[in-house]
Amino acid sequence: MRLAFLGPVGTYGEQAAQRLAALEGLDAVAFIPQQGIRAVIRALADGDCDLAVVPVENSVEGGVTSCLDALWEHPDLAVARALVLPIRHALVGSGPLDAISEVLSHPQALAQCSLWLGEHLPQALQLPTSSTAEAARLVRGSRFRGAIASLEAAAEHGxxxxxxxxxxxxxxxxxxxxxxxxxxxxxxxxxxxxxSLHANQPGALLESLGCFARQGLNMSRIESRPSKREMGEYIFFVDLELPEGAAPLDGAITDLTPLCEHLALFGAYPLTNLAAEETAD
Amino acid sequence: MRLAFLGPVGTYGEQAAQRLAALEGLDAVAFIPQQGIRAVIRALADGDCDLAVVPVENSVEGGVTSCLDALWEHPDLAVARALVLPIRHALVGSGPLDAISEVLSHPQALAQCSLWLGEHLPQALQLPTSSTAEAARLVRGSRFRGAIASLEAAAEHGxxxxxxxxxxxxxxxxxxxxxxxxxxxxxxxxxxxxxSLHANQPGALLESLGCFARQGLNMSRIESRPSKREMGEYIFFVDLELPEGAAPLDGAITDLTPLCEHLALFGAYPLTNLAAEETAD
Known part of the structure; x- marks a missing residue:
């Protein structure tokens, strides 16, 4: 079993890949790091890998749209399982905190810690890297450089x-x-x-969402994205919660189909929320 | 007049700021670059600046959620005007294309050109920078380093x-x-x-969207975002197109208010679409 994930080794993407493989009950999995979400998808679509793990939504940054676009463009790919992973950044390094004059990390991680950095290391230079794990690798052996990365990346690089x-x-x-x-x-x-809908007119989206409500399906997320990558015509991405036992998804899809220019079900699947477990502790 | 924008100088954020100031008929504007979208918003909210320009949606990357979150958290800020700006990346440098062995840019710009780079510069090392303009600045004087940046940034740095x-x-x-x-x-x-809605249950969102449809308002965009930054409870961000003449927005808001835990109108405003003008040429 080869599983493609958004690398490099030591990122949150690898943590998610390991958790999801364990939840599927897989062992003897080779975890193959890829550069960029498109490369992860391509590795799966081209048959180089059997599975792929990609981020689809961050609670701070929002939807990771290249993943949604890839599912729209690759009808041969299916969602097998979902995982919500808490993201807890750490400042890691080898020197005392007050010796740190340069902080390295992925620009998104630097942005997600900007208030903390402004308060605790206001003079430190912020240097972008291609990933949090790469930042951890680069600060090894330096007393004045710190990295924003995961606890796992800190352990990996000592x-x-x-x-x-x-x-x-x-x-x-x-x-x-x-x-x-x-x-x-x-x-x-x-x-x-x-x-995507035949008509971009008042009430067209409303009518389509009615297909879910009539079957008692709860819409847990909706996002509109420009169709054909231009502003104006939209594709709607929807997540649904399905009540146990009944099988009303097919009914909703039957109702929805005549309203749509194109309709794609990406899959029905189990979801594990590690952030909720953490809160419950 | 002081206008805060997402810097540094030479980025698409500065282009947008200059265009929007011109559309407002403002002159003698001081353009003040800021690091990060939160800093742009803070400069306006704290009164350091009179105006702010922030990205809110990219057709490839999706919604820029920190801008939406800031509008939700700052009821004292209003949307005055919108602009759609085409993003056309260039490879800029000083040497011939086939001498380029390192390509510098913001990770998002590198990602947006990954197919082109894979085809034309497959061996080149990709180095992340904090912005496209910073990349252009860093490659000056080098024959083997190129930057992904705008035509304006190329002109600025010769x-x-x-x-x-x-x-x-x-x-x-x-x-x-x-x-x-x-x-x-x-x-x-x-x-x-x-x-945000009182109840997260089947049909609740549908009922709320009905308020717009009944007034003949077209919803041009919808995005749900986790409320209080956790997955589960959602805030819905909606863009509407308002028909000329009538004033049905107040009616829709009156209908919607009793369904909502919290409701915030960010403003009604003119929108200029430079991407559409380009397509029409």
């Missing part, structure tokens, strides 16, 4: 944790999807789908 | 344009908002608002 957690928003978490090739399931507690 | 456009998606564009302090207008061809 770095001390100088401060944790340092995210400005405590509830920061990311939802990841496990993708595989093959048929898209219609049965499961959660489902994701997307559709 | 660099040659080695290839243009190089984005993988030709229709790439970003919507920017001009924000000011003060009352939020109810009259204009476009409007943006957000709301």
């Amino acid at each position: 770095l001390e944790v100088l401060a944790h957690p340092i995210n400005d928003v405590p509830g920061n978490c990311t939802r990841f999807l496990l993708l595989r090739r093959g048929e898209r399931s219609h049965r499961g507690p959660h489902a994701s789908l997307a559709f | 660099l040659e344009v080695l290839a243009h456009p190089i984005n993988d998606v030709p229709g790439n564009c970003t919507r920017f908002l001009l924000l000011r302090r003060g009352e939020r207008s109810h009259r204009g061809p476009h409007a943006s608002l957000a709301f």
Whole structure:
């Protein structure tokens, strides 16, 4: 089993990949890091890998749209499982906190810790890197350089944790999807789908969403994205919660189909929320 | 007049700021670059600046959620005007294209040109920078380093344009908002608002969207975001197109209010679409 994930090794993407593989009950999995979400998708679509793990939504940054676009463009790929992973950034390094004059990390992680950095290291130079794990690798052996990365990355590179957690928003978490090739399931507690409408007019979206409400399906997320990558015509990406037992998804899809120019069910699947477990502790 | 924008100088954020100031008929504007969207918003909210320009949606990357969150958290800020700016990346430098062995840019710009880079510069090392303008500054005087940046940044730093456009998606564009302090207008061809619902249950969102449809308002965009930054409870961000003449926005808001835990109209405003003008040429 080869599983493609958004690398490099030591990022939150690898953590998610390992958790999702364990939840699927897989062992002897080779985790293959990829550069960029498109490369992860391509590795799966081209058959180089059997599974892929990609981020699809961050609670601070919002939707990771290249993942949604890829599912729209690759009808041969299906969502097998979802995982919500809490994101807890740490400042890691080898020197004392007050010796740090340069902080390295991915620009998004620097942005997610900007209030903390402004308060505790206002003079430190912020240097962008291609990932949080790469930042951890680069600060090894330096007393004046720190990295914003995960606790796992600190352990991997033998770095001390100088401060944790340092995210400005405590509830920061990311939802990841496990993708595989093959048929898209219609049965499961959660489902994701997307559709474009024949008419972009008042009430057209409303009519389409009525198809879910009539079947008692709760819409847990909706996002509109420009169709064909231009502003104006839209694709709607919807996540649904399916009540146990009944199978009303097919009914909703039957009602929805005549309203749509194109409709794609990405799959029905189980979701594990590690952020909720953490809150419950 | 002081206008805060997402810096540094030479980025698409500065282009948008200059265009929006011109559309407002302002002259003698001091353009004040800021690090990060939160800093732009803070400069306006704290009274350091009179106006702010922030990106709110990219056609490839999706919603820029920190801008939406800031409008939700700062009821004293209003949307005055919107602009859709086409994003056309160039490879800029001083050497011939085939001498380039390192390509510098913001990770998002590198990602948006990944297919082009894979085809034309597959061996080149990709180095992240904090902005496209910073990348252009860093490659000055080097024959083997190129930057992905705008034509304007190339001109500013005296660099040659080695290839243009190089984005993988030709229709790439970003919507920017001009924000000011003060009352939020109810009259204009476009409007943006957000709301959270009393009940997160089947049909609740549907009922709320019915308020717009009954008044003949077209919803041009919808995005749900986790409320209080946790997954589960949602805030819905909606953009509306308002028909000329009538003033049905107040009616829709009156209908919507009893369904909402919190409702915020960010403003009604004019929108200029430079991407559409370009397509029409």
